[in-house]
Amino acid sequence: MVITSPNMDYIPAYPVDRQVIETYTDGLWGAHEYSRLPQRLLPGRWHVACIPASASPPEVPSVLWLALRPDQDWRQDPGIGFNGLGYIFDETRAALEAAADYAIRRFDAMSAPANVRDYGKMLVLILRQVVDRMRHLPAAPSVSIAVAAHVQRVCLELAGLKTYIDIVAPRLASSEDYSMEVLPVVGTFVGDGTEAQSATRVGIPTWFLQPLTEDLPVWAVVDTRGPPSMMSQQTMDPPIFQRAQSLVGVSNLTGNWQESMLLRVSKHVAGSHLASLSVVEVPAVPEADPPPKRLRLHDEDAQATHPLEGSSRPRPPSESSTRLPAPASVAPQPSKSLCLSPFYQLPAAWEAALRAVSPVPLSVSSAVYFYPPPFLLDTISSLAPLADDCEHPQHARSDEKVHRYLHNLVRIRRFLRARIFDPSLSHEPLSISEWRAALWGDYQMKTHPPNAARSPSDLRRAQRRQDRRNAVSRLFARVAQLRSYRED
Known part of the structure; x- marks a missing residue:
């Protein structure tokens, strides 16, 4: 298999399908970061290929491409009272909040089909939760960076949704050729000739996986371009997201793994829920206490082995007989009673x-x-x-x-x-x-x-x-x- 491109002069690194997708110290997913790098085209995910490849203020500000680092973009909050928790720097956090607000307002003003609208509403809901998490809850450096990176990711996906609705969807519905008007977006990998032809015709950067044959025309051979140098190559230690069957990272589920990853990461970095309680089966409680059990004796056991002689002499009053009577009631236990x-x-x-x-x-x-x-x-x-x-x-x-x-x-x-x-x-x-x-x-x-x-x-x-x-x-x-x- 070779990777060819009809409209680009470089070949990005192909995101090989893996069982586990790891998170890196910058909060991104390495070669599988769909908001920065081209991914395999999945059904119903054309908007991912339409994510902007570079900033275009004010619609897509440059803070969405900021390389986040724990030692540069995070500060500890001394007012919390203990070490290890803090927030993203105020300036960076304010810029991300402004970008998120602009992305939400752009989506609200957009007219789209019902299915696209529903998916966009889910992205907006996730974005609001992640921004609130970043704004209000202190966290460790790795968690704070992952939350801020998720704000960038969802904002860029909303921008891709906007580009798809305004530009790409009308081009797909049209029969005209827009192959000479290549859009400044991340693009996509395709493995089907029909998909390659459609993506190229509407002006999306396209990389086609196909067998190497004698009939394949090749104009130039280039080396694969790796991820941008600003992207971290150091995995999170310990990783933030885990599953029981995975040692690190999040399992790469079959099918639409991008949406699965989006929802799973959103749950981990922005999910505000209490820890689950272990519910055990409680036996039925009787309405009244059972009668106390008495010692059962047989007749032969009840007979004394030696005669007992009674004494008519009065016993002197013992110390226990002179004690004060016990209180009539005991103070209720606050954990059991009102x-x-x-x-x-x-x-x-x-x-x-x-x-x-x-x-x-x-x-x-x-x-x-x-x-x-x-x-x-x-x-x-x-x-x-x-x-x-x-x-x-x-x-x-x-x-x-x-x-x-x-x-x-x-x-x-x-x-x-x-x-x-x-x-x-x-x-x-x-x-x-x-x-x-x-x-x-x-x-x-x-x-x-x-x-x-x-x-x-x-x-x-x-x-x-x-x-x-x-x-x-x-x-x-x-x-x-x-x-x-x-x-x-």
């Missing part, structure tokens, strides 16, 4: 609904939370008096740790918000005990073994608690790079 807040009044309908299901039956697994549970913080510190403006002082609960919880929460809350929607951070929900450890702020690893004098079950339970506490310490000390809490 505990009214001293600071605000619940709506009547919501309070009635919570009372109807309170207390919640004991579940087979611990409840988990994406943010600190309110009942850990909705208490009164035992070190401070009750405020005079407290609306419902009768509902106040005292906690000797809440003052430290609140003080440390102010320090770590930026990280708690960032980790929820950032796929590059650990954003799994935490249990109540893990949130207590996080709010307490002691992020030193505990390596001492549990007390060996305990029973085996107690040892295993203590080891599990220590492992969970160490996992919280690793999250805040290594991922967020936060120090342990200090009162000063």
Whole structure:
């Protein structure tokens, strides 16, 4: 097979079909970056061949071809409170936002068939989400660069859609020959003679894959031109996008892989969704507690082996008999029962609904939370008096740790918000005990073994608690790079 071109004087590198398409440090996809380099023509993807090859302000600004680098176009935000997260430079980010806004307005003013319009609306939706992600959410350098590169990619695809509707589609519908009016677009590779003839006739740069025969006329032989030097050749380490069956990158699906890649990358760099919860099958909870089991004895077991003599002497009062009676009721557990807040009044309908299901039956697994549970913080510190403006002082609960919880929460809350929607951070929900450890702020690893004098079950339970506490310490000390809490 050879690659020939009827209207170009160079041969670009052919994007060989691969099982995995890798992401590079500039956020692009190397030889498979369809917004920069020609790709194989796919059904219904003529607009990809119509993506502009160079800038033409103001419609297609030069920032869409800017080679993004983590060391040049990204800065760390010191206001977040921990290291490693930041934003694209303000000037670059503002230019990308302006380019995205212009691309959206150009599409809104464009008249197109329904199928093209629907696909363009999907691109606009993706572009809005990616721009919001770039503007509002801090991220690691590799993620921020990938997000900015995706803004460039979608803007250029919208520009290609505009060129296709305004110029190429009318040429395809016409019978005239536009082969001498070659458009300044990226072009396409074709493997069919009919496609090669159509692409050449409408003025799209065309490279034709065909067998080498004696009848093939060749006017010049040229070397293959590689990707532009500004494109990075260093793969992302670790890669941003992974699948279970792929070691790195994103699997190159059969068929329309370009749209599949677009949607998958959009989901990873701009998808704002919580981590999935592992749903387990919970057995049915009985309405009433089962009666306590009593020890069953046979008649022969109930007979004593020696006579018992009763004593009529009165026993002296023991210490246990003089104890105060136990309280009639135990304070409800806030995680299982409704505990009214001293600071605000619940709506009547919501309070009635919570009372109807309170207390919640004991579940087979611990409840988990994406943010600190309110009942850990909705208490009164035992070190401070009750405020005079407290609306419902009768509902106040005292906690000797809440003052430290609140003080440390102010320090770590930026990280708690960032980790929820950032796929590059650990954003799994935490249990109540893990949130207590996080709010307490002691992020030193505990390596001492549990007390060996305990029973085996107690040892295993203590080891599990220590492992969970160490996992919280690793999250805040290594991922967020936060120090342990200090009162000063």
